[in-house]
Amino acid sequence: MCRWALLAFPADFRARQGRALLQTLTADLRRRSVVASALRLFGNLLDTVRAGMAERLARRRHSIRPPASLNSVASGGSPQIGRWLVDTQHAWRSIRLRPGASAATTMVFALGIGLATAMFALADPYFLRPLPYERPQELAVIRLGSPGGRGGLPPGGRGAIPPPTPTLEAWRSRTDLFDGVAAYTGRAAIWVRSDAGLVSLTVTDVTENFFQVLGTRDPVPEASLAESSTASVPIVLASRGRQKITADLAAGTLVGENGVTFRVDGSLPERFLFPEPGQQNLEALSAFSTGPLRTITADGEGAYSSRRPLTVIARLKPGVDLALAANSLGAMMPSNARYAVQADWLSDVMTRRVRPLATGALTAGLLILLVCAGNVANLVAARGAWRAREFATREALGASRLDILRLRLLELGLMAVASAAGGLGIAWLALAASARVIPAEYVTLGAPAITGRVVTFSGMAALGVVVIVLIPLLMTVRPAAHRAPGRAVTWLRFGFTGVQSALSLVLAVGAAMLLQSYANLHAHDLGLDRTSLTVTVAPPHPGGRQGPGRVLDVQSDVDRLSRIPGVAAASARRGGMSGGSVLVNGVPTFAFIEDTAPGLFDAAGMTMRQGRALRPGDELWRAVVVNEAFAREHWPDRSPLGQVIVRDKRQAEVVGVVRDVFWFEFSFEPPAPKIYALVTGMPNTVEYVVRGAGDPTAYVEPIRRTLVAVHANDFIGEVETVGGRLADRVRDRTFATLVLTFYAVAAGAVTLAGLVGIVTFIVARRTREIAIRLAVGARPTHIRRLVVREVLAAAAAGAAVGLLVGRWLSTWLESFVFGIEAGNWPTALAAALGAVTIMILAALVPARRAVRLQPTVALRTE
Amino acid sequence: MAVRHEPPVASFLPLTSVVFEILVSLAGEDRHGYSILTDVRSRAGESLRPGSLYRALNRLLDEGLIEELDERPDPSVDDERRRYYRLTKLGRRVAQAEAARLDAQIERAKAALVTRRR
Numbered sequence: 001m002c003r004w005a006l007l008a009f010p011a012d013f014r015a016r017q018g019r020a021l022l023q024t025l026t027a028d029l030r031r032r033s034v035v036a037s038a039l040r041l042f043g044n045l046l047d048t049v050r051a052g053m054a055e056r057l058a059r060r061r062h063s064i065r066p067p068a069s070l071n072s073v074a075s076g077g078s079p080q081i082g083r084w085l086v087d088t089q090h091a092w093r094s095i096r097l098r099p100g101a102s103a104a105t106t107m108v109f110a111l112g113i114g115l116a117t118a119m120f121a122l123a124d125p126y127f128l129r130p131l132p133y134e135r136p137q138e139l140a141v142i143r144l145g146s147p148g149g150r151g152g153l154p155p156g157g158r159g160a161i162p163p164p165t166p167t168l169e170a171w172r173s174r175t176d177l178f179d180g181v182a183a184y185t186g187r188a189a190i191w192v193r194s195d196a197g198l199v200s201l202t203v204t205d206v207t208e209n210f211f212q213v214l215g216t217r218d219p220v221p222e223a224s225l226a227e228s229s230t231a232s233v234p235i236v237l238a239s240r241g242r243q244k245i246t247a248d249l250a251a252g253t254l255v256g257e258n259g260v261t262f263r264v265d266g267s268l269p270e271r272f273l274f275p276e277p278g279q280q281n282l283e284a285l286s287a288f289s290t291g292p293l294r295t296i297t298a299d300g301e302g303a304y305s306s307r308r309p310l311t312v313i314a315r316l317k318p319g320v321d322l323a324l325a326a327n328s329l330g331a332m333m334p335s336n337a338r339y340a341v342q343a344d345w346l347s348d349v350m351t352r353r354v355r356p357l358a359t360g361a362l363t364a365g366l367l368i369l370l371v372c373a374g375n376v377a378n379l380v381a382a383r384g385a386w387r388a389r390e391f392a393t394r395e396a397l398g399a400s401r402l403d404i405l406r407l408r409l410l411e412l413g414l415m416a417v418a419s420a421a422g423g424l425g426i427a428w429l430a431l432a433a434s435a436r437v438i439p440a441e442y443v444t445l446g447a448p449a450i451t452g453r454v455v456t457f458s459g460m461a462a463l464g465v466v467v468i469v470l471i472p473l474l475m476t477v478r479p480a481a482h483r484a485p486g487r488a489v490t491w492l493r494f495g496f497t498g499v500q501s502a503l504s505l506v507l508a509v510g511a512a513m514l515l516q517s518y519a520n521l522h523a524h525d526l527g528l529d530r531t532s533l534t535v536t537v538a539p540p541h542p543g544g545r546q547g548p549g550r551v552l553d554v555q556s557d558v559d560r561l562s563r564i565p566g567v568a569a570a571s572a573r574r575g576g577m578s579g580g581s582v583l584v585n586g587v588p589t590f591a592f593i594e595d596t597a598p599g600l601f602d603a604a605g606m607t608m609r610q611g612r613a614l615r616p617g618d619e620l621w622r623a624v625v626v627n628e629a630f631a632r633e634h635w636p637d638r639s640p641l642g643q644v645i646v647r648d649k650r651q652a653e654v655v656g657v658v659r660d661v662f663w664f665e666f667s668f669e670p671p672a673p674k675i676y677a678l679v680t681g682m683p684n685t686v687e688y689v690v691r692g693a694g695d696p697t698a699y700v701e702p703i704r705r706t707l708v709a710v711h712a713n714d715f716i717g718e719v720e721t722v723g724g725r726l727a728d729r730v731r732d733r734t735f736a737t738l739v740l741t742f743y744a745v746a747a748g749a750v751t752l753a754g755l756v757g758i759v760t761f762i763v764a765r766r767t768r769e770i771a772i773r774l775a776v777g778a779r780p781t782h783i784r785r786l787v788v789r790e791v792l793a794a795a796a797a798g799a800a801v802g803l804l805v806g807r808w809l810s811t812w813l814e815s816f817v818f819g820i821e822a823g824n825w826p827t828a829l830a831a832a833l834g835a836v837t838i839m840i841l842a843a844l845v846p847a848r849r850a851v852r853l854q855p856t857v858a859l860r861t862e
Numbered sequence: 863m864a865v866r867h868e869p870p871v872a873s874f875l876p877l878t879s880v881v882f883e884i885l886v887s888l889a890g891e892d893r894h895g896y897s898i899l900t901d902v903r904s905r906a907g908e909s910l911r912p913g914s915l916y917r918a919l920n921r922l923l924d925e926g927l928i929e930e931l932d933e934r935p936d937p938s939v940d941d942e943r944r945r946y947y948r949l950t951k952l953g954r955r956v957a958q959a960e961a962a963r964l965d966a967q968i969e970r971a972k973a974a975l976v977t978r979r980r
Contacts, residue, residue: 005913013920020895021916023943027896028912048913055917 002026005045008052008085010059021048035428038455042421053085084406091410098383102415105379108753109419109465112372114426115746117458119365121431122739123358124454125446126351132273134215135315138179139275139346140322142171142312142329168312170332177325179315180213182206184276190284192245192254192262200704200718201241202283204274213315214275233286234265238274241283242267262286273445275313275346277353313346350445361739369461371503372750373468379753380412380469408473412466420462424455430742437738498798505802508831514741527661529605530723531696535703536575537711538685554597554682557710564702567692569603571596575685582675583646584634591630591645592672595679601625601658603689604722611641611656618655618678621647625656630673645675652677696721770851780851787847788840795839799832806831871952874925877960880910880918885927885949885957892931894944895919919947927953 002025006018025044029037095102130136144167172181185205192201235254237245245254245264254262274282316325326343333341351358384391391404431448438447537552554572561570574595582591600606601613614625624645631640643654660671688707692699700719707716770783806828877885880902887893887901895915902910922928931946949957 009917013917017916017920017945019943020945021912024895024899024912024915028899044911044913047911051911051913051917055920 001041001045002048005048006052008049008056010052010056013052013055034452034455035450038424038450053088056085084410087403087406088410088414091407091414094407095411095414101379101383104753105376105383106415106419106422108372108379108750109376109415109462110422110426111746111750112369112376112465113419113423113458113461114430115750116365116369116372116461117423117427117454118430118434118448119361119368120457121427121448121450121454122434123362123365124451125443125448126354126358129446131275131347131350131445132216132271133275136347137345138316138318139214140314140316140325140343141275141346141349142181142314142325142341142343144341168310171312171314171329174328177314177317177320177328179317180209181312181314182210182213183310183312184210185310190262200716201235201237201244203235203286204282204284205286208287210313213313215315216269216272233261234263235284235286236266236268237264237284238268238272238282239270244283275350276311277350314343354445357739364739368746368750369464370468373465375750375753376465377469377471377473380408380473384408384473405474412469412473416462416466419465420458423462424450424458427454427458434739495794498794498801502798502802502805505799505832505835506806508835509802509806509828511741511745512828512831515745526722527606527659528722529691530721532604532689532691532722533696533699533703533719534687534689534722534725535707535719536685536687536717537707537714538575538717552682552686554686555680557686557688557707558597558599560706560710561688561690561703564690564692564699564706566694567690567699569599570688570690571598571600571603572682572686572688573597573600574679574682575687580647585643589634592674593647594674594676595682596676597682598678600676600689603691604661605691606661607659609657609659610639611654613656613658614676614678616678619680621650621652621677623655623678624652625658625676626654627658627671627674627676628660629671630675631657633673774851783851784844784847788843791839791843792836795836799836802835803828803832871955871959874927874956875960875963877956878918879906880914881922882957882960882964883910884915884918884922885953885960888928888947888949889954889957892946892948894946896944898947922953923947926950927956 002022006014006021009018025041025048028044029041032040131139133139168181168183171178174181184207190201190203254264268285276282314325316322322343322345326341329341329343394404395401428450431450435447537557558570558572561567564570578595579590579592581588582593583589584591596614598614598616598618601608608625609628611625614623618624626640626645634640635643640654640657645652645654658676662671688703690699690703703719704716766787770786773783773786774780883902883906884898886905887898893901895912898919899910899912899915902915919928923930927950928947929950931948
């Protein structure tokens with residue numbers, strides 16, 4: 001770029017000072033941030049071009065001839081460059097003469113570049129940045145999965161099982177395949193005492209060669225983790241854990257809730273990336289052989305249960321690919337094994353979850369760039385049409401068509417440079433705004449930023465748009481206002497307006513739906529008290545995943561929780577969803593059944609619609625409560641109260657109807673029909689629900705202390721409010737919705753701006769006809785009607801197509817939007833009405849301008 | 863031996879602020895372009911850019927107010943694309959004359975402002 005800018009100087013100047021000037025331009029960018037460098041480079045380039053032009057003009061004015069020795073160098077392009085310089089001045093003057101039109105074109109252009117650049121920056125970390133390990137392309141994740149379901153499964157997810165430790169040892173012996181095999185376990189919380197009282201730390205165990213296999217770039221205190229000690233368990237804190245533990249404790253020992261001592265052996269480097277997607281809640285690492293989790297979750301034979309799934313990471317030897325590794329390891333498995341070995345690249349596993357969003361962002365960026373190019377082309381064509389008279393005059397004065405083309409190219413070039421710079425600014429603003437809402441999961445591989453690659457993309461995007469815009473520019477070089485438009489041209493412009501109208505409508509429908517969905521997400525009534533607190537308690541599974549869990553004495557826990565001062569109500573529900581076959585109205589049907597302790601509705605803030613809540617004495621399927629969805633489905637025209645539901649030959653009377661609520665199955669579907677039943681004990685996971693007066697955070701610590709006192713050897717989750725937990729669940733959706741909404745609104749705005757351009761173009765092409773009509777006595781109202789009618793016809797045709805496409809789009813959008821049904825006609829019609837109104841307004845402005853023209857002036861363009 | 867006739871110092875005055883700052887920058891020591899740029903910016907703000915600087919340097923070379931040096935520093939600390947400049951005797955006299963002119967101008971301005979205040 002700097003070399004190109006140097007071309008503004010005369011050749012002898014370049015021969016004398018060129019290299020030194022280039023060196024200074026480069027030196028001037030050092031030791032600055034990327035953004036500051038980009039701004040500085042832009043300013044320096046402008047100044048270089050300005051100084052070069054000034055030098056040339058000064059020489060021309062004072063007839064400065066280059067020294068004789070340099071004449072040979074200077075002859076050649078100098079007069080040509082002089083002409084370009086004069087033309088550049090003319091182009092700049094022409095841009096300033098029509099500030100409104102120039103600003104509109106530049107703004108549409110800059111908006112397109114800016115949005116495309118922002119989308120590119122969003123996708124950049126997931127497609128182009130390598131993982132921060134040595135030779136990341138050699139790292140693979142290896143696991144066991146059901147033979148039919150290859151890939152796509154999270155470690156420990158349904159269909160994939162953690163390899164037991166003997167298998168891991170066997171894999172590690174395959175030095176012919178791997179340069180190293182490491183593993184880490186799933187997370188679990190440990191409780192430690194600190195100055196601030198008891199705090200929980202989420203811990204993951206890693207094998208002793210974990211950092212060595214990964215090839216981390218920053219030094220990691222791994223040696224100490226490998227030490228085995230019976231007196232204390234060594235742990236290394238991640239940055240999140242460091243924030244939880246006060247500074248004086250960070251170097252010493254921590255006493256765990258069960259009396260285990262943890263020795264803090266150091267901290268992970270700030271930039272360390274744990275090789276697991278969604279690793280943002282990692283707080284501490286401990287050693288595989290000595291870690292605190294082993295005592296809690298290992299089963300009798302030393303193999304780890306499913307609560308502690310292993311994820312194996314292997315560094316493949318050069319020349320070994322995924323298929324070879326998987327097949328070789330598969331051959332080591334017993335012939336009757338139920339699971340097959342799966343191998344995936346670590347980079348794929350790390351980016352899998354965010355890849356759809358990144359791909360979507362990239363596609364959206366490219367689409368918006370195309371829409372922008374089309375609209376800039378329209379605006380440039382409209383600009384050419386309005387200036388037909390000027391070009392005719394220039395031709396009459398002797399300018400060739402090439403001269404006019406050069407002038408217009410220069411105008412476009414100047415606007416492209418301004419737009420690329422403006423686009424970078426818009427992208428920077430968009431990224432700064434997105435930083436506030438982007439979920440942590442999306443930035444684990446690096447936050448989107450304006451990097452050198454992003455700046456280059458912006459420049460290339462501007463160049464791409466210029467290339468597309470060249471087509472109408474070349475078509476309108478010839479002054480064409482005096483030619484009557486042929487039938488083909490009339491149909492073409494009708495089609496063009498219609499397509500624009502349809503496109504803007506589709507985008508408007510999409511944007512309206514997404515905006516409404518965003519509002520719904522935030523204003524959504526869950527049917528629950530958002531300030532109620534929940535905490536999950538899970539006993540260990542001695543027999544592994546398939547084995548029975550211990551039955552918790554829920555009622556005594558609830559009583560203890562109720563005794564905490566300030567607590568208004570406490571209850572419990574069985575974690576997860578269970579269901580079974582029941583007889584309703586004598587017909588067998590599947591129903592979701594929620595096992596609860598008494599007082600759940602009160603503790604969770606759920607409203608009774610009819611009848612009463614469950615109370616002691618209703619156990620053993622004597623009485624149940626159903627939700628509204630269940631009542632609607634089975635007794636649409638009868639009262640549900642007093643109806644009977646049969647399960648395992650036991651009859652339960654429906655004693656109440658509770659409002660539909662979104663529990664943690666929070667989804668975009670309406671709540672499912674559900675039965676609430678009272679139970680005495682609950683196996684496996686239990687979720688306690690507590691509602692207190694005043695600030696809910698005041699109860700977090702007392703609730704946890706109460707549960708820890710009883711469940712020292714059970715897993716205890718975080719104590720959270722219902723609102724906070726749901727906000728976490730919908731954060732991804734909120735972000736995806738925000739990105740899509742932003743895109744749709746911006747694309748809609750860009751398209752509408754282009755529409756204004758095309759309508760202007762249509763009116764400009766009819767200037768002569770309008771002048772003749774006025775000369776023969778037409779009234780301004782007739783002219784206005786004429787123009788609006790033509791635009792309206794195209795707009796209506798486009799709107800019809802747009803509505804159909806928009807309806808199809810809304811079905812596709814259903815998975816993204818919340819609380820809106822597909823084919824939402826009021827939204828679509830409102831959007832259509834808005835788009836057509838804007839088109840008519842857009843037509844009225846040039847129409848007014850046309851009727852104000854004196855016929856003689858209008859006809860003078862001939 | 864041919865005697866080179868230098869143009870009178872007054873014919874160069876007044877100097878533009880960029881040219882004056884460049885001459886002042888070279889008055890203390892010989893410098894290369896980027897060094898001049900950073901020195902001028904440290905005294906007169908960030909407004910000077912490389913393109914304008916080299917245009918001014920080229921003019922000063924043509925007019926004989928500065929000259930380019932043949933000797934170069936140790937290559938290990940040097941960039942071979944750099945060019946080093948030194949103030950000529952004429953350049954020093956012109957800069958001194960400009961400083962005196964500015965000084966006189968400021969004195970006149972101060973006197974006028976004091977008179978007006980009374």
